[in-house]
Amino acid sequence: MAMPEQQDNFRRDAWVLLGLGVLGRLPALGLSGQVPIPAYFDGSYLHAARDILHFSFPYFGIRVPVYPLLLALCGLNTRVIWILQALLGLAAGLMIYQMAFRRTRHALFSLLIGIFCSLAPEVLIYETSIMTETLTNFLLVASLWLMDRFAGEGKPGIWFPLGLGVLVALGGLTRVLMLCLAPVYFCFLIPLWPPAKLIGREAIKKTAAYALPVILLVFGWCGFVYHHTGFFSPTTHSGHNLMDQVDPLVDLAPQPYAALRDAWIKARLHSYSFPNKNLNPAFEEAVAEVQARTGKPKAQVWHEYQSLAFYLAFHHPLLYLRRAEQGWIQFWAEPTLDETEWPESSTVTPIELLMTLETFLVREVEAVFLILALVSIPCALLRVKAFTKQEYLIFIMVLWTSVFASFTEFGENRRFCVPFFMLIVYTLLTRVWVWINAAAGKEPAAASPEGA
Numbered sequence: 001m002a003m004p005e006q007q008d009n010f011r012r013d014a015w016v017l018l019g020l021g022v023l024g025r026l027p028a029l030g031l032s033g034q035v036p037i038p039a040y041f042d043g044s045y046l047h048a049a050r051d052i053l054h055f056s057f058p059y060f061g062i063r064v065p066v067y068p069l070l071l072a073l074c075g076l077n078t079r080v081i082w083i084l085q086a087l088l089g090l091a092a093g094l095m096i097y098q099m100a101f102r103r104t105r106h107a108l109f110s111l112l113i114g115i116f117c118s119l120a121p122e123v124l125i126y127e128t129s130i131m132t133e134t135l136t137n138f139l140l141v142a143s144l145w146l147m148d149r150f151a152g153e154g155k156p157g158i159w160f161p162l163g164l165g166v167l168v169a170l171g172g173l174t175r176v177l178m179l180c181l182a183p184v185y186f187c188f189l190i191p192l193w194p195p196a197k198l199i200g201r202e203a204i205k206k207t208a209a210y211a212l213p214v215i216l217l218v219f220g221w222c223g224f225v226y227h228h229t230g231f232f233s234p235t236t237h238s239g240h241n242l243m244d245q246v247d248p249l250v251d252l253a254p255q256p257y258a259a260l261r262d263a264w265i266k267a268r269l270h271s272y273s274f275p276n277k278n279l280n281p282a283f284e285e286a287v288a289e290v291q292a293r294t295g296k297p298k299a300q301v302w303h304e305y306q307s308l309a310f311y312l313a314f315h316h317p318l319l320y321l322r323r324a325e326q327g328w329i330q331f332w333a334e335p336t337l338d339e340t341e342w343p344e345s346s347t348v349t350p351i352e353l354l355m356t357l358e359t360f361l362v363r364e365v366e367a368v369f370l371i372l373a374l375v376s377i378p379c380a381l382l383r384v385k386a387f388t389k390q391e392y393l394i395f396i397m398v399l400w401t402s403v404f405a406s407f408t409e410f411g412e413n414r415r416f417c418v419p420f421f422m423l424i425v426y427t428l429l430t431r432v433w434v435w436i437n438a439a440a441g442k443e444p445a446a447a448s449p450e451g452a
Contacts, residue, residue: 009108010107013097013107013110013111013114014094014097016111017093017094017097017115017118020115021118024118024119025089028086028127028128040125040130040415042130045132046071046130047062049068049069049072052068052069053072061229061231061233061235061237062235063235063237064176064234066173067132067135081130082127085128086127088127088138089138090118092137092138092422093118093422094114094118096117096426097111097113099148100430104430113425113429113430116429117422117426121358122358122362123137123418123422132174133415133419136174139167139171139178140419140423143167143168143185144390144393146160146163147164147189147390147393148390158209161206161207162213164189165209165211165212165213166213166217168182168210169213169217169218172218173218173221177401177404177408179218181397181400181401182214184393184400185210186207186210190206190207230299238302238306238408239283239306239308241408242306242309242310242408243308244410245309245320245323245324245408245410246309246313246320247323249320249323250264250265250268250308252315253308253311257311259290259293259294263293264282267285270285286305287301287305324406324407325406327409328402330413331405332366332367332370332402333363333417365424365425368428369427372427373395376392380392387431391427391431394423395427397420398420402416
């Protein structure tokens with residue numbers, strides 16, 4: 001149990017964190033009282049949100065529904081969207097603070113962790129964006145907070161696995177990539193060893209409670225997409241991501257895929273004529289050309305491009321692995337040429353210097369976390385008690401997502417790691433606290449089962 005003085009410090013610093021979080025977000029309102037132009041913007045989410053508001057669903061199937069539903073509830077108002085996403089960021093920062101307090105039993109150090117997580121530019125930028133990162137981050141942090149909250153209870157009841165299943169399903173229906181975490185959570189929820197425990201009454205009850213919302217929500221959505229498009233899938237747009245992944249291999253496509261191949265190559269050359277050489281327009285141009293030639297519906301062409309991507313990956317595995325390796329490195333924020341050069345002191349502005357330092361620190365933080373995560377693998381195999389169960393969970397979550405993303409989406413879009421940034425910072429800083437206490441010969445404080 002936490003001492004009354006610790007409880008008072010926790011509550012006081014939680015209010016401090018909340019106040020600093022609000023102050024740190026006020027500049028985004030701007031002088032006019034409105035949110036500035038979103039830092040990142042994807043119009044397909046707004047299209048899907050408009051479909052919800054007008055009960056017309058042509059864009060449904062392109063995007064999974066949770067984030068468009070959030071935009072629809074905000075009335076597509078940019079200011080309301082920012083306020084709601086800012087509230088999600090504040091809530092995630094408070095949950096990080098509580099997890100840190102349970103781990104360290106030191107209110108001030110936990111407050112610093114909460115501030116770093118809540119006010120990191122990596123977090124604030126996406127709160128002003130029309131993208132899924134902020135909501136995905138909130139759901140990931142909430143799932144870890146829930147597991148941390150009930151970690152010390154022998155029989156937490158049915159609401160814990162049920163709530164975890166809801167968060168996992170909502171995460172997958174916010175960003176499809178997060179569906180890959182469903183088995184990871186399950187393996188930490190239900191111990192797989194010894195196998196006899198898997199058929200125990202308590203394990204079966206937990207499994208059913210966890211799986212029920214995942215099955216109902218995810219498969220229910222897939223059924224909805226099937227009803228409207230004829231394809232049982234969370235998204236009909238997976239062909240887009242996979243084609244980005246196999247882009248260097250498209251020239252190797254055989255004659256049965258000639259129409260798809262030629263349309264893609266033509267659209268790719270057109271996209272490469274732009275300064276940023278973005279492949280996003282290439283897919284839409286290729287699909288439009290194939291549609292014009294064949295008269296097939298758009299969902300059918302997307303599905304055929306998905307089949308082409310599978311064919312190329314299966315028949316050219318070594319080239320596909322090389323592309324996946326490039327995507328995996330990009331997931332971990334490989335610096336661009338501009339980012340490796342520090343600005344000249346004679347011309348740099350304070351904002352440029354701040355952004356350069358922030359980019360540098362983000363890369364270093366992610367690099368240190370990656371090293372720790374890779375070190376944890378042999379420790380787990382050799383049963384060395386070097387890390388806590390929660391740390392192993394976070395390591396596996398991020399590593400597995402990075403591997404899964406590298407095989408399904410080309411990672412030159414470096415925002416893939418952003419939803420994990422709070423958890424990465426939390427893990428590193430609490431691990432530093434443990435090492436400092438170990439060096440000082442202090443035993444880490446035990447976490448309270450009831451929480452702070």
